[in-house]
Amino acid sequence: MPDAFTTRTLHVATGSRERVVDITTDCEDFLREAAAGRDGLFNIFVPHATAGIALIETGAGSDDDLLAALHTLLPADDRWQHRHGSPGHGRDHVLPAIVSPHATLPVIAGRLELGTWQSVCLVDTNTDNTDRRVRLSFLA
Structure with missing residues (x-):
């Protein structure tokens, strides 16, 4: 029997532009092995101070809309006290307060229990950090 916790x-290469990266397939691949058909909880966590996890529809413009909304809420200008890195980088450090760095989702019979249009996405507005780590965990 598989372990109760896996x-x-x-590793996700986000490149040098702001991105919403759909990692649903990676999550499902992990659960196929880790959950092995069992029920449990899937946790996803980004151990970075400038990235987050969102459940959002992708491919129909919602991912671009999310980045546009973040630009409205968190403009890349000189208002931020945190000033190292690219201009406006301080906003990237506020992002995880709006787009949480983690999510916990139900797993039923080894599969993510997502809504019809929901995808698991990494949200990264930090153009200075082009490589991200995402921790995937399953608890039966």
Whole structure:
């Protein structure tokens, strides 16, 4: 029988532009092995101070809308006290207060219990950090 708790690190290259990266398939691949058909909880965590996890529809413009909304809420200008890095980088450090760095989702019979249009996405507005780690965990 598989372990009650399994965890793995996923590496995601986000590049030098702001991105919403759909990692649903990576999550499902992990659960196929880790959950092995069981019910439990899936936790996803980004151990970075400038990235988050969102459950959002992708491919129909919602991912671009999210980035646009974040630009409205968190403009990349000189208002931020945190000033190292690219201009406006201080806003990237506020992002996890709006787009949480973690999510816990139900797993039923080894599969993520997502809504019809929901995808698990990494949200990264930090153009200075092009490589991200994402911790995937399953608890039966």
